[in-house]
Amino acid sequence: MSSNDENTARIKKLTQECVDIVRTILVARREMGRLHDPELREVHLPRASEEIGAILAMTEAATNDIMLAAEDMMALDMSDPDYAAEQVNGACMRIFEACSFQDITGQRIANVLKTLQLVESKIGQLENAWAGASAVEPEVAAPAATDSALLNGPALEGEGIEQDFVDQLFA
């Protein structure tokens, strides 16, 4: 093979590689366009951030309530055993009530996890798009239960209703 033929073959190979790269970029751009999800950025991520804020606030409040109850017990005058016993009982009940934060923060963390799974799914789809994969992974499926629309978990401040309002409905 002459030197000219070798150069022509190299140029053809390079040209083909350039065409392939451009094709991959175009496919990836198209796939990424399909993955554009305003709801994730405008709804799910801000909500997850607010849920974490609510978790921090609730754990702080619960810790404070538990410590206050413990301090009240430590400061008790034991010279009147009946009164002291009553106060200890009351403080223990306040501690129990405060411990309900574990349930509610658990539900909030579950909501944050759902958002993280959504983000994970999107990242997987992006990886596929960059790899030139033609098939994009399906979205995380929503729960199939018929009453799932009623499963929202704990409301954020200002979202839900108060117990007084519920009491009016049951009066």
Next chain:
Amino acid sequence: MAVQMNMPILIVDDYRTMLRIVRNLLSKLGFTDIDEAADGETALAMLKSREYGLVISDWNMQPMTGFELLKVVRADDVLKTMPFIMVTAESKVENVVAARQAGVNNYIIKPFSGAVLKAKLKAVLGEF
């Protein structure tokens, strides 16, 4: 009729901490016979094997939610008059309305105090 403080009560919640809290609050109020279930399905099996005087259930559980449990209980010829209190963090109006329409006797929003639980028990069971 006076409330029997030894009547069996079933509390249903998938968080063990919450089961302990409700159990302790009920004990403090004087109730002595308290059973626990971690989900609606287990609760339903227990309700069919023992005569309970009251169910206190969370809403958000898997595989059977407290709301589904409520609907099954109300559709059951034997269990349909069972006093049923929902204790849940679900605090949207539509949840309360749906539970009311499904036949719940009362609805408590978490977090709640012992005083609130006592008031709702009185509203459902009568004075004790």
